[in-house]
Amino acid sequence: MTGLSGRGPLIELMNAPMRYAWGGHGQIRALLGTGGALIEPDGPGALEAELWFGAHPAGPTRVAQPDLIGGAANLAEWIDADPGSALGELSDGIRGEGARLPYIMKVLSAREPLSLQAHPTLDEAREGFARENAAGIALDDPQRNFKDPWHKPELILALTPTIEAVCGFRDLAEVRGLVAGITDLLAQDGHADAGFSAFAEMVAGVHDAGSLRELVAWILRDRDHDGIRVPAREDPQIAAAVQAVHAWANSPEAAAEDTTRQARNVRRLEKFFPGDPGVLLILLLNHVSIPRGQAVFVRAGTLHSYMEGLGIEIMAASDNVLRGGITPKHIDVDELLKALVFAPVPDPILPAHQLADGSTLLAPGIPDFQLRRITADDGAARQVEVDGATPTIALCLSGSARVTGRLTGGELTAGHAVYLRPGEGAVTLEGAFDVVLASPGSPQVDGM
Structure with a gap:
């Protein structure tokens, strides 16, 4: 990217994709192409789960021309070497914690469901990280829960027609009604048994946070059978309940308008995680189809999973994940139960703010991050303020934008990303x- 007269070239970013097992085949490539922000492709069939833009040590974004930032190879190195230039007023941290970029932006492509998971609060993350450090648990130990001392609220913006997700506990009366209806249908079809009855009785008794917590613990905890510790999925009651729910999800009755989404997600789990107790947990959660152009905000302590889609x-900027199912990875039930908020989430869709220039702002009102989307088809100019404490990463999804700041300028084309540092104005x-x-x-959205 060549610079404009009197200005340096844009600081172009690039990274290799994370190739997690749940990732899609070529969705990120189809969106961005290769040779720009997406590098090191392994062919059309390679998994592409996430493309990271940020400075987190697990996957710091590379810089195409290191000489533009003093020779640093990636954003993390640049921030360490010259926080004033990289972060401006943010060089002391948003909470006085020191120089760090407080967010990560990702392109996420899910072909399979992600693990059921929740993220800790800031206080929980700091305490857990210090505790596991004191215990001598290595950062790369699979049994480790806290990889850093930061929280991880997040939002996801749908780029496909929908992103299918489960997010937050649903209204408790709705949960009781759903499971009672499943019980009746199973009884009619001859699939009812003691295992599902035990689950249904637990659900029928859920009326508050305490009883909801007991139900989640009952689903996830290992059992003692004749002095032998048995994983929850091998417990006869849990296994029978999971089998019964799969039978319901594959029945004609489950195609009813008010249950079709839940049944479809159960069938997803049956395909990718047969026998996993997480299928019982998702019956307790909101099933959300996030429409293209809309977003869901996930607060700390919210149990959730993205089932399918691109966004x-x-x-x-954290990698702290407390898992609760549909995963081969470590599940610490006690730590998860401490972190979960056992209260219904009425509607996880985050309202978008339409700005005066026609762009859209997704701002959850926290200092760590916000996401703005600018779509222009008329060739007119739009302005973005990145002065002061606002280091910004811009990713072009389609078309081409001529970018002009105080320090840098150039053409930002589809599939490319740039870092707009403080001082650009x-x-x-x-x-x-x-x-x-x-x-x-920013806690304040007005005036943006």
Whole structure:
């Protein structure tokens, strides 16, 4: 990317994709192409789960021309070497914790369901990280829960027609009604048994946070059978309940309008995680089809999973995940139960703010991050303020934008990403384009 007269070239970013087992085959490649932000492709059939943009040590974003930032190979190295240039007023941290970019933006592609998971609060993360450090648990130990001392609220913006997800406990009366209906249908079809009856009786008694917590613990905890510790999935009652739920999900009755989404997600889990007790947990959660262009915000302590779809995810810069099922990875039931908020989430969709220039702002009101999307098809100029404490990452999804700031300028084309550092002032984007911009957040949305 060549610079404009009197300005340096744009600081272009690139990274290799994370190839987790749940990732899609080529969705990120189809969106961004190769040779820009997406590098090191392994062919059309290779898994592409996430493409990271940020400075987290687990996957710091590389810089295409290190000489533009003093020779640093990636954003993490640049921030360590010259936090003033990289972060501006943010060089002391958003909470006085020191120089760090407080967010990660990702392109996420899910072909299989992600693990059922929740993220800790900031206080929980700091305490857990210090405790596991004191215990001498290595950061790469599979039994480790806390990889860093940070929280991880997040939001995801749908790019496919929908992203299918489960997110947060649903209204408890709705849970009782759903399971009672399943019980009746199973009885009619001859699939009812003591295992599912035990689960249904537990659900019928859920009326508050305490009883909901007991139900989740009952689903997840290992059992003692004749002095032998048995994993929850091998317990006869849990196994029978899981089998019964799968029988319901594959019945004609489950195709009813009010249960079709839940049944479809159960069948997803049956395909990818047969026998997993997580199928009982998802009956307790909101089943959400996130429409294209809309987003879900996930707070600390919210049990959730993205089932299928492609989107832009932005989160606080952390890798702390407490898992609760549909995963071969470590599940610490006690730690999860401490972190979960046992209260219904009425509607996880995050309202978008339409700004005066026609762009959309997704701002959950926290200092770590916000996401702005600017879609222009008229060639007119749009302005983005990145002065002061607002280091911004811009990713072009389609079209082309002529970017002009105080320090740098150039053409930002589809599939490419750039870092707009503090001091750029009012940056102008001109052209026909679809660009998403990640930046630190603000409790105040008005006036943006």
